[in-house]
Amino acid sequence: xxxxxxxxxxxxxxxxxxxxxxxxxxxxxxxxxxxxxxxxxxxxxxxxxxxxxxxxxxxxxxxxxxxxxxxxxxxxxxxxxxxxxxxxxxxxxxxxxxxxxxxxxxxxxxxxxxxxxxxxxxxxxxxxxxxxxxxxxxxxxxxxxxxxxxxxxxxxxxxxxxxxxxxxxxxxxxxxxxxxxxxxxxxxxxxxxxxxxxxxxxxxxxxxxxxxxxxxxxxxxxxxxxxxxxxxxxxxxxxxxxxxxxxxxxxxxxxxxxxxxxxxxxxxxxxxxxxxxxxxxxxxxxxxxx
Amino acid sequence: xxxxxxxxxxxxxxxxxxxxxxxxxxxxxxxxxxxxxxxxxxxxxxxxxxxxxxxxxxxxxxxxxxxxxxxxxxxxxxxxxxxxxxxxxxxxxxxxxxxxxxxxxxxxxxxxxxxxxxxxxxxxxxxxxxxxxxxxxxxxxxxxxxxxxxxxxxxxxxxxxxxxxxxxxxxxxxxxxxxxxxxxxxxxxxxxxxxxxxxxxxxxxxxxxxxxxxxxxxxxxxxxxxxxxxxxxxxxxxxxxxxxxxxxxxxxxxxxxxxxxxxxxxxxxxxxxxxxxxxxxxxxxxxxxx
Numbered sequence: 001x002x003x004x005x006x007x008x009x010x011x012x013x014x015x016x017x018x019x020x021x022x023x024x025x026x027x028x029x030x031x032x033x034x035x036x037x038x039x040x041x042x043x044x045x046x047x048x049x050x051x052x053x054x055x056x057x058x059x060x061x062x063x064x065x066x067x068x069x070x071x072x073x074x075x076x077x078x079x080x081x082x083x084x085x086x087x088x089x090x091x092x093x094x095x096x097x098x099x100x101x102x103x104x105x106x107x108x109x110x111x112x113x114x115x116x117x118x119x120x121x122x123x124x125x126x127x128x129x130x131x132x133x134x135x136x137x138x139x140x141x142x143x144x145x146x147x148x149x150x151x152x153x154x155x156x157x158x159x160x161x162x163x164x165x166x167x168x169x170x171x172x173x174x175x176x177x178x179x180x181x182x183x184x185x186x187x188x189x190x191x192x193x194x195x196x197x198x199x200x201x202x203x204x205x206x207x208x209x210x211x212x213x214x215x216x217x218x219x220x221x222x223x224x225x226x227x228x229x230x231x232x233x234x235x236x237x238x239x240x241x242x243x244x245x246x247x248x249x250x251x252x253x254x255x256x257x258x259x260x261x262x263x264x265x266x267x268x269x270x271x272x273x274x275x276x277x278x279x280x281x282x283x284x285x286x287x288x289x290x
Numbered sequence: 291x292x293x294x295x296x297x298x299x300x301x302x303x304x305x306x307x308x309x310x311x312x313x314x315x316x317x318x319x320x321x322x323x324x325x326x327x328x329x330x331x332x333x334x335x336x337x338x339x340x341x342x343x344x345x346x347x348x349x350x351x352x353x354x355x356x357x358x359x360x361x362x363x364x365x366x367x368x369x370x371x372x373x374x375x376x377x378x379x380x381x382x383x384x385x386x387x388x389x390x391x392x393x394x395x396x397x398x399x400x401x402x403x404x405x406x407x408x409x410x411x412x413x414x415x416x417x418x419x420x421x422x423x424x425x426x427x428x429x430x431x432x433x434x435x436x437x438x439x440x441x442x443x444x445x446x447x448x449x450x451x452x453x454x455x456x457x458x459x460x461x462x463x464x465x466x467x468x469x470x471x472x473x474x475x476x477x478x479x480x481x482x483x484x485x486x487x488x489x490x491x492x493x494x495x496x497x498x499x500x501x502x503x504x505x506x507x508x509x510x511x512x513x514x515x516x517x518x519x520x521x522x523x524x525x526x527x528x529x530x531x532x533x534x535x536x537x538x539x540x541x542x543x544x545x546x547x548x549x550x551x552x553x554x555x556x557x558x559x560x561x562x563x564x565x566x567x568x569x570x571x572x573x574x575x576x577x578x579x580x
Contacts, residue, residue: 165458166567170489172455199460201512202563216510216567222491224502273492277456277506279567 044232045073047217048131048160048280056080058126061150063115063143064133068096070160072103074129079107084125086113115143123152131160134203138191144207151287157209159283163197166218166279167237169269176269179241179262182248189251197281209285217280223272233276238266334522335363337507338421338450338570346370348416353405353437354423358386360450362393364419369397374415376403405433413442421450424493428481434497441577447499449573453487456508456569457527459559466559469531469552472538479541487571499575507570513562523566528556 052074054060058081065071065085075083085100085108087093093110100108113119115133128147134140147157164184169176187194196203197216204212221228242263248254254262269276342364344350348371355361355375365373375390375398377383383400390398403409405423418437424430437447454474459466477484486493487506494502511518532553538544544552559566 163458165462166456168453168455168485168488170492172485195458195462198458198565198567201514201565202460205563212512212514214510214512214514214565216508218506218508218569220504220506222504224491224504273495275488275491275504277488277569279508 044219044236044280047219048282049073049077052077052129052158054078054081054083054127058082059124060084060127060129061086061118061120061125061147062129062131063147064130065096065110066092066132068092068099070129070131071096071108072099072105074131075100075105075108076103079105081107081127083108084111084120085109086111086115086118088112088114116146118146118150120150122149123155125150126152126155128155128157130157132162134159134200135161135187135194135196136190136192140193140196141203141206144203144209148208148287148289153287153289155287157204157283157285157287159200159204159285160280161197161200162194162278162280164194166197166277168277169266170273170275171265171268173262173265173268175258175262176265177262178254179248179259179266182253182259183241183244185253186244186247186251197279200281200283204283204285208287208289210288212283212285214281214283217282219276219278219280221270221276222274229270229274229276232278233270233274234267237276237278238263238270241266334509334526334570337509338572339363339367342367342419342448344368344371344373344417348372349414350374350417350419351376351410351415351437351440352419352421353433354420355386355400356382356422358382358389360419360421361386361398362389362395364421365390365395365398366393369395371397371417373398374401374410375399376401376405376408378402378404406436408436408440410440412439413445415440416442416445418445418447420447422452424449424490425451425477425484425486426480426482430483430486431493431496434493434499438498438577438579443577443579445577447494447573447575447577449490449494449575450570451487451490452484452568452570454484456487456567458567459556460563460565461555461558463552463555463558465548465552466555467552468544469538469549469556472543472549473531473534475543476534476537476541487569490571490573494573494575498577498579500578501576502573503575504571504573507572509566509568509570511560511566512564519560519564519566522568523560523564524557527566527568528553528560531556 060081060083062071062074062083062085065087068085071085085096090112093112097110128151130147134143137143164180167180184194201212201214219232221233223229245259248259249256268274350371350373352361352364352373352375355377358375361375375386380402383402387400418441420437424433427433441447454470457470474484491502491504509522511523513519535549538549539546558564
C-alpha cells in the first residue's frame with residue numbers, strides 16, 4: 001500500500017515502517033534499511049507478536065507488509081491461517097516475497113494493493129493485521145474504516161504502532177530529544193504521525209470498531225539486558241533517528257552539531273549506566289457492524 | 291525520614307511522595323493531600339505491590355513511610371513479616387499509626403528516624419522497602435548506600451519511584467507539558483528529581499547493590515478503563531500537578547493562564563477519546579556485600 005510520505009526515501013517518512021526504493025541513492029539505503037528492519041523484527045518479535053495467532057482456516061489480511069519484516073513472524077505463528085500480505089510498492093513486495101520463500105512459508109499470498117482501493121470483496125477476511133503503517137498515513141482513521149469494510153462481522157483488527165514521544169532515557173539529553181524531534185517533524189511534514197501509538201484507541205473508535213483493547217508494550221533496556229541494549233537502543237531506535245540526518249539538515253530543522261551530539265547522546269544511553277525506554281502500542285478491536 | 295524539600299509543603303517537593311504538615315495553611319492542604327494519597331494508593335496498589343510479599347519471620351524496613359499510604363498495602367501482603375516503618379516526620383507518623391491501627395495490622399512498628407542516621411544496628415534487616423522517597427533526596431545513591439548497610443548479606447532492597455518524563459497523553463498539549471515541567475522544576479529546586487524512575491538501575495549499582503532488576507509499571511488509561519481514568523488521570527496525576535499551582539506561580543515558572551490551560555488539557559485527556567500514559571519503576575536488588 002502506498003503510504004503518504006516524501007519522494008526521498010530518507011525523508012524520515014518511515015519510523016518503524018516499510019522500506020521503499022524509488023530514487024537515486026536508494027539501493028544502498030534500501031539495503032541498510034532492510035538490515036535495520038530485520039534487526040528490529042528479531043528483537044521485537046516476541047514483545048509485539050507473541051499474543052497473536054490466528055486459527056486454522058481463517059483468512060488474514062496483512063495491510064502494508066512492506067518488505068515483509070513482520071510477515072514472516074506473523075505467518076510463522078499462524079501456520080494454518082491463510083495470510084494475504086499486501087503493499088502498494090512492487091519493490092517492497094519483491095523483498096517480502098523473498099523473505100517468505102526463504103522462511104519456507106506456504107501460507108502467505110503476496111498482493112499489490114492500495115489501502116484505500118483494496119481489490120478484495122467487502123467482508124472477505126476474518127482478521128486484519130496492520131503494523132507500522134498508520135504512522136505514515138494522513139488519514140489513519142479512514143484507512144482503518146476501509147480495512148473494517150474488508151472484515152466479516154465479528155472479525156478483528158490488530159494494530160501495532162510506535163510512539164516517539166514515549167522515548168526517554170538516562171542520561172537525559174536535550175540534544176537527543178531535539179534529534180528525535182526531527183524525525184517527528186519530518187514524519188508530520190510527510191503527512192504522518194510518529195506519535196500515533198498513544199491514540200490507537202480513539203482512532204479505532206472513530207473508524208467504527210468496537211471492543212477496542214489497547215495494550216502498551218514497553219521496551220526497557222539497561223545493562224542487565226545487553227541484547228536489548230544492542231538490538232533496540234543502538235540498532236533499532238538510534239539507527240532510525242540517525243537515518244534522518246540528511247533530510248533534517250536539508251530542512252534546516254537542526255544544526256549538524258546539535259544533531260550529531262544528539263545521536264552521540266543516544267548511543268551514550270546504551271553504556272553500562274544508561275537506560276532507554278520506548279513504548280509500542282498494540283490494539284485489538286472488533287468489527288461489530290453487520 | 292527528613293526528605294530534602296522546601297519549607298512550604300505545597301512547593302511541589304513531593305510527587306507521589308509523603309505528605310508533611312509544618313506550616314500555616316497546612317492542615318487543610320494536608321487533609322486534601324492525604325485523601326489524594328489514599329486515592330492513589332488504592333488505584334496503584336495492585337500495579338506496584340502485587341509482586342512483593344516477605345516471608346514469615348523476616349524483618350523489613352520501610353524507609354520513608356510518610357503517612358503510611360503504602361504501609362497498609364505492604365503490611366497486608368506480608369502478614370507474618372515484621373515491618374518497621376520509619377519516617378523523620380512525627381506528624382506523618384501519627385497519620386501512619388492511625389492508618390495501621392484502622393487496618394487492624396499488628397505486624398508494623400512505627401519508628402521516627404532519619405534515613406542518613408538510622409537508629410538500627412548494621413545488617414539488622416532482611417529487606418528494605420522504599421517507595422516514593424528517593425525522588426525527594428539530593429543524594430539518592432548515598433541514601434541507598436545507607437540503607438544497604440541496614441541489610442544482612444543477601445538481603446534485598448525494593449524501590450518504587452515515578453518518572454514525570456514518562457507522562458504523555460492524547461490530545462497532546464504543550465500547556466500540559468509546561469504545567470508538568472513546573473512540578474519537575476520545583477522538585478529539582480528542592481533538591482529532588484521527579485525523573486528519577488528511569489535511573490533506578492544506575493543508582494542501585496552506584497550504591498553497591500548487585501543483581502539489580504528493574505521492572506517498569508506502566509499506567510495506560512483510556513475510556514475502556516473508567517476507574518483508572520478517574521483514579522489515576524484525574525485524581526492522582528492531574529491533582530498532583532494542580533497542587534503546585536501556587537509555588538509555580540510564585541517562582542514565576544509559568545503564567546497563570548498557561549498553567550490553568552495545562553491543567554484543563556490534562557483533564558481533557560480523561561474524556562472519552564483521551565488517553566493518558568505514565569510509568570512507575572520498581573527495582574529489586576541484593577546486598578552482595580558480606
